[in-house]
Amino acid sequence: MSQFIDKRLNGKNKSAVNRQRFIRRFKQQIKEAVSEAIQKRSIKDIESGERIIIPRRDIDEPKIHHGAGGRREFVLPGNQEFLKGDKLHRPSSGASGSGDSEASDTGEGSDDFSFYITKEEFLSIFFDDLELPDLIKTKLTEIPMMETIQGGFSKVGTPPNLNILRTFRNAIARRLTFKRNYDKKIDELEQSKNLQETETSSTKLKKSNLIDKQIRELKKKKKQVPFIDSFDLRFNTHLQRPKLTTQAVMFCIMDVSGSMDEQKKELAKRFFILLYLFLNRNYKTIRIVFVRHHTAAKEVDEQEFFYSRETGGTVVSSALELVHKIMTERFPSADWNIYIAQASDGDNWNADSPLCGEILNDKILPFIQYYAYVEIMPRHHQSLWKTYLTLQEHHKNFSMRSIDNIKDIYPVLHDLFRRKDK
Amino acid sequence: MKRKKLPSGSEWSFSTLKHYEREIARVAASFGLDTYPNQLEIINAEQMMDNYATIGMPLGYYHWSFGKQYINVEKSYKRGLMGLAYEMVINSNPCISYLLEENTLVMQATVIAHACYGHNAFFKGNYLFTTWTNPESIIDYLVFSRNFIAECEERYGIDEVEMLLDACHALSNYGVDRYKRPQALSLQEEKARQKMRETYLQAQVNDLWRTIPHTHKPQKKIKPELAPFPKEPEENLLYFIEKNAPLLEPWQREIIRIVRKIACYFYPQRLTKLMNEGWATFWHYTLINALYDEKLLTDEFMLEFIENHTSVIQQNEFYDKHYNGLNPYALGYAIFADIRRMCENPTNEDKEWFPDLVGQPWEKALDFAMRNFKDDSFIAQYLSPHIIRKLKLFAILDDPTNTELVVSAIHDEQGYRKIRELLSNQYNLSLTEPNIQVYNVDMRGDRSLTLRHVQQDGKPLSDDTTEVLKHLHYLWGFDVKLESITPSGTFVCAYNCPEKELAVLELK
Numbered sequence: 001m002s003q004f005i006d007k008r009l010n011g012k013n014k015s016a017v018n019r020q021r022f023i024r025r026f027k028q029q030i031k032e033a034v035s036e037a038i039q040k041r042s043i044k045d046i047e048s049g050e051r052i053i054i055p056r057r058d059i060d061e062p063k064i065h066h067g068a069g070g071r072r073e074f075v076l077p078g079n080q081e082f083l084k085g086d087k088l089h090r091p092s093s094g095a096s097g098s099g100d101s102e103a104s105d106t107g108e109g110s111d112d113f114s115f116y117i118t119k120e121e122f123l124s125i126f127f128d129d130l131e132l133p134d135l136i137k138t139k140l141t142e143i144p145m146m147e148t149i150q151g152g153f154s155k156v157g158t159p160p161n162l163n164i165l166r167t168f169r170n171a172i173a174r175r176l177t178f179k180r181n182y183d184k185k186i187d188e189l190e191q192s193k194n195l196q197e198t199e200t201s202s203t204k205l206k207k208s209n210l211i212d213k214q215i216r217e218l219k220k221k222k223k224q225v226p227f228i229d230s231f232d233l234r235f236n237t238h239l240q241r242p243k244l245t246t247q248a249v250m251f252c253i254m255d256v257s258g259s260m261d262e263q264k265k266e267l268a269k270r271f272f273i274l275l276y277l278f279l280n281r282n283y284k285t286i287r288i289v290f291v292r293h294h295t296a297a298k299e300v301d302e303q304e305f306f307y308s309r310e311t312g313g314t315v316v317s318s319a320l321e322l323v324h325k326i327m328t329e330r331f332p333s334a335d336w337n338i339y340i341a342q343a344s345d346g347d348n349w350n351a352d353s354p355l356c357g358e359i360l361n362d363k364i365l366p367f368i369q370y371y372a373y374v375e376i377m378p379r380h381h382q383s384l385w386k387t388y389l390t391l392q393e394h395h396k397n398f399s400m401r402s403i404d405n406i407k408d409i410y411p412v413l414h415d416l417f418r419r420k421d422k
Numbered sequence: 423m424k425r426k427k428l429p430s431g432s433e434w435s436f437s438t439l440k441h442y443e444r445e446i447a448r449v450a451a452s453f454g455l456d457t458y459p460n461q462l463e464i465i466n467a468e469q470m471m472d473n474y475a476t477i478g479m480p481l482g483y484y485h486w487s488f489g490k491q492y493i494n495v496e497k498s499y500k501r502g503l504m505g506l507a508y509e510m511v512i513n514s515n516p517c518i519s520y521l522l523e524e525n526t527l528v529m530q531a532t533v534i535a536h537a538c539y540g541h542n543a544f545f546k547g548n549y550l551f552t553t554w555t556n557p558e559s560i561i562d563y564l565v566f567s568r569n570f571i572a573e574c575e576e577r578y579g580i581d582e583v584e585m586l587l588d589a590c591h592a593l594s595n596y597g598v599d600r601y602k603r604p605q606a607l608s609l610q611e612e613k614a615r616q617k618m619r620e621t622y623l624q625a626q627v628n629d630l631w632r633t634i635p636h637t638h639k640p641q642k643k644i645k646p647e648l649a650p651f652p653k654e655p656e657e658n659l660l661y662f663i664e665k666n667a668p669l670l671e672p673w674q675r676e677i678i679r680i681v682r683k684i685a686c687y688f689y690p691q692r693l694t695k696l697m698n699e700g701w702a703t704f705w706h707y708t709l710i711n712a713l714y715d716e717k718l719l720t721d722e723f724m725l726e727f728i729e730n731h732t733s734v735i736q737q738n739e740f741y742d743k744h745y746n747g748l749n750p751y752a753l754g755y756a757i758f759a760d761i762r763r764m765c766e767n768p769t770n771e772d773k774e775w776f777p778d779l780v781g782q783p784w785e786k787a788l789d790f791a792m793r794n795f796k797d798d799s800f801i802a803q804y805l806s807p808h809i810i811r812k813l814k815l816f817a818i819l820d821d822p823t824n825t826e827l828v829v830s831a832i833h834d835e836q837g838y839r840k841i842r843e844l845l846s847n848q849y850n851l852s853l854t855e856p857n858i859q860v861y862n863v864d865m866r867g868d869r870s871l872t873l874r875h876v877q878q879d880g881k882p883l884s885d886d887t888t889e890v891l892k893h894l895h896y897l898w899g900f901d902v903k904l905e906s907i908t909p910s911g912t913f914v915c916a917y918n919c920p921e922k923e924l925a926v927l928e929l930k
Contacts, residue, residue, distance in 0.1 A: 002443050002447065002459065002461070002538065003459075003460065003461050004440060004443075004462050004464070005463045005464070007464060014469070014475075014481075015471070015472045015476070015488060015489060018484055018486065018488040018491075018492060019489040020489070021484055022487075022490050022493065023489075025486045025584070059490060060886075061487055061592065062890045063595060064592075064593075064596070064858065064884070064887055065884050066854075066856055066882070067883055067884035068882075068884075069882050070822065070877070070878075070879050070880040070882060071879040071880055071881075072819075072820045072879065073818065073819045073820070073830060073844055074818060075816070075845045075848060076816060076818065077739055077813045077815055078738075078739020078740050078814050079814040079832055080739075080741075080814070082816055082832055083832060084829060084831060085829065086828070086829040087826040087829075088818070088826060088827040088829070089827070090825075113490075113494075114497075115494075
């Protein structure tokens with residue numbers, strides 16, 4: 001009668017959808033908490049979950065029930081010394097009968113509902129409405145991305161790929177044709193048997209015996225036509241086909257000169273880390289090139305870009321030249337969507353700024369999708385800022401913002417990469 | 423015949439569980455327990471938390487509140503604030519019990535006796551469950567409701583459906599016909615009838631709100647203002663809304679119906695918490711002891727079992743800092759065990775108080791008690807002076823007109839009946855939940871809906887009420903008003919949604 005079922009290996013996330021619904025409903029609150037959290041975090045653990053607090057009143061599900069007040073009489077266990085008619089002072093807590101309402105002094109007592117979101121949820125909320133502008137390029141070229149497609153049917157293959165429908169269709173067709181052949185012959189023989197009526201009886205008997213024998217044999221053969229035969233089998237085949245995708249490259253340019261003090265570097269790094277996380281999360285096929293510069297520029301890897309230190313003077317054009325060089329050598333603009341993000345404190349060797357403007361104007365901006373410049377400097381913009389301002393006027397794909405402190409990073413990132421509804 | 427002892431140790435395996443289950447089934451049958459077939463599912467902690475979130479429904483429609491519930495449970499469990507239940511059992515046929523994989527062998531055996539034979543027999547026998555629920559079709563109905571709601575979400579958007587469900591959940595305690603027997607339906611019938619209802623209902627509602635005058639002369643039987651609607655006050659708010667709210671779409675009515683039906687399915691559980699747990703606890707104790715008496719269990723097994731059992735029926739006293747109300751397991755178990763005691767070893771007092779029980783076969787007496795009562799009537803019928811003394815029950819009167827609380831009864835000769843009555847009231851849903859009914863709809867005027875709340879003992883409604891009214895207003899589509907009156911009919915206060923400004927009220 002009774003039946004045991006081991007369900008432990010079944011999916012355990014029956015409530016996953018309900019959880020998503022919950023997060024969906026409180027997205028606004030969660031978003032605020034997330035953007036606040038990002039400011040407090042150190043660079044290393046920027047990519048982890050987060051505790052979210054939502055005010056209790058937003059989350060309550062109201063139900064009708066009795067409020068405090070009115071005449072109540074209730075039963076409690078564990079009488080020790082009371083006699084009927086004894087009078088007791090009201091508990092001073094103000095809250096009414098301690099009868100069935102659970103005392104609040106043992107509970108958490110907090111008015112807020114707090115819970116943890118996972119790293120994935122954190123990032124997806126964080127980057128919710130960001131995107132790279134104008135990811136339309138130019139030429140669809142192959143990035144080594146293969147997709148599996150149906151590749152028709154073959155006569156050989158492994159049993160899991162057996163296409164039952166086709167196999168049976170073949171089997172039926174084969175059975176029909178083979179049997180039809182025998183049927184035809186049998187019919188012919190029977191007809192000839194009937195035609196022999198006119199002949200003499202002895203030869204007739206002899207012949208008809210012969211014919212009967214033939215018919216029997218044919219019938220036997222007909223029965224032997226197999227239900228399914230190895231050449232009926234058809235298998236699904238799959239082909240690997242290179243998938244055409246647009247390719248994009250993001251240049252990250254960071255100033256690491258002496259004028260960038262630790263605090264500014266930290267800000268710049270944060271900006272790039274967020275950008276990097278955003279790119280990695282949303283664009284699986286994007287290439288990222290890290291360029292850091294002081295008086296000379298250098299292409300580095302991710303580790304070095306974020307975590308090693310350097311000092312020196314500042315020549316921004318060195319970085320721009322390097323970018324241009326890399327662009328022309330490795331990322332021809334006909335084939336690539338190119339994005340550039342630059343962070344600096346605006347400090348530049350004065351004579352260099354016009355040169356920067358020139359390089360950008362002639363060699364870079366005409367060929368790229370988007371250029372975002374972030375200056376980490378509250379006031380006193382220097383020559384670089386001024387040069388860039390004129391660029392902004394003439395190029396739609398160039399935008400710039402200045403960051404004051406850590407709080408600005410998220411809004412600026414948001415601003416620069418806001419999803420543009422078409 | 424000497425039987426071999428059952429396997430012991432703390433680790434269980436499927437073969438040992440089956441062995442135990444067979445033996446427990448045998449003993450249960452010998453006591454005459456009548457149960458649905460059992461389906462025992464072993465699950466892990468996460469799955470148990472999933473089940474918590476959907477209030478034990480093995481599957482259900484999606485809603486954020488279940489997500490919130492899950493997050494809550496998960497949080498307290500991970501921080502070690504809360505242990506998970508050892509089992510969960512679904513009132514269905516076959517009766518599904520979930521056993522937590524972390525349980526020891528002793529625990530699993532206890533849980534099998536408790537859920538698969540205790541609760542299961544209760545589900546099959548108690549009159550509330552047999553009249554209010556359809557264990558054969560509940561799973562089918564849940565499947566239907568989940569698919570239907572998912573379809574609505576696709577068609578009308580998640581937000582729209584969510585708002586509707588929020589509103590229905592707020593009123594779900596008022597979605598039950600307390601005195602009418604609901605009909606049994608299978609999945610196919612349900613589907614077919616859903617289509618019919620859709621067209622029929624809309625026609626009904628349209629007719630109710632017909633504003634174009636009839637072409638032929640209206641019959642002049644009664645003046646319209648003399649025919650109130652509804653004719654009788656209606657306690658089932660969700661039912662009333664489903665059938666009469668003017669602006670709802672058919673799919674919205676169907677979703678209201680789904681919430682109503684599910685509330686109806688859980689209604690008996692809310693009415694029999696004490697009895698159900700008491701009954702199951704009594705039987706796990708009795709069944710395991712019967713196996714021990716047959717010398718099938720080792721002493722180690724029994725020691726662990728008794729320790730578990732004792733902590734289940736632990737009743738903290740009111741001054742204890744862990745006091746959390748009366749423990750339904752403890753009180754329920756005490757009363758059932760007491761019925762058995764009175765049948766077998768009655769005292770003179772019992773002969774005076776319970777002459778019907780004395781000398782009866784206890785299995786029969788217990789079976790009768792299980793079948794025919796709910797928590798409040800069960801206490802009113804069976805709470806004996808013996809239990810009152812054992813638990814040292816006493817009553818406190820909190821009357822706002824007095825400055826002090828008064829001890830109104832204690833466990834003595836004069837107090838027994840009073841305590842029994844008060845405790846029975848404490849479990850009476852129609853007293854613990856505010857009495858609210860649909861009173862009137864202004865058919866000829868602004869279509870406003872008026873509800874009436876009859877106060878009991880001057881207890882006001884909680885602050886949540888205004889929020890709930892907003893939900894009701896969303897469903898009804900026109901003004902909603904809730905009046906509180908005293909039992910004698912004196913007006914106390916009114917809640918309006920949308921909130922009326924005083925000036926407007928004075929004008930009227």
